[in-house]
């Protein structure tokens with residue numbers, strides 16, 4: 017089992033005031049109710065990171081993540097955000113390779129390998145997303161697709177660097193659709209991912225990696241998903257925008 021992690025991916029949602037309200041509410045409830053062995057991560061849009069970081073710094077098991085970063089360290093890349101900038105604001109995690117970025121911004125496995133490297137070189141921790149689309153699932157190709165995503169973006173790392181990566185398995189057909197993977201489907205893919213890591217890096221490294229499930233995870237289905245042997249938590253979209261739901265999910269262990 018990896019460390020228990022529940023991360024909220026706010027995606028491109030919330031204006032300034034609402035972002036601050038949500039972060040404050042999450043922190044206040046987490047202070048009273050969250051077990052210290054659960055790591056809670058909030059991933060707001062870039063513009064909110066600094067404020068949200070300030071609001072959360074009092075709670076030791078609440079961390080902040082970005083939703084993306086540049087492959088480059090600095091320079092003439094208009095509109096991009098470097099990992100060094102994120103580091104200078106005390107940001108701890110970076111989501112990489114979310115399916116929305118793969119689909120809409122054509123992020124490739126190769127580009128994500130570069131992003132993984134630059135995140136780790138700067139001492140931040142990647143939350144690396146993988147997952148198959150519906151047609152791939154229907155064609156029985158989910159292991160092939162997820163295997164390639166991991167091998168092509170992460171397996172160049174040495175064991176020490178790899179141990180810092182958090183993996184999020186997010187079947188694309190379950191994201192924002194209300195259709196959650198069954199516990200059997202989630203466990204099967206998580207076990208496959210852990211097995212692949214064990215083959216490459218050994219069982220000890222594989223057992224220490226947190227593999228999160230993402231895709232229509234809600235307070236109602238989180239307990240059964242998190243009870244699966246190889247599910248170490250969740251990457252939560254819609255439900256992370258409601259403080260009560262997000263914390264209830266984090267309390268589902």
Ligand code: 13P
Nearest residue numbers: 025191192231232253254
């Ligand atoms: P939903 O929880 O809204 O399905 O989104 C999941 C997700 O994409 C998290 O990154």
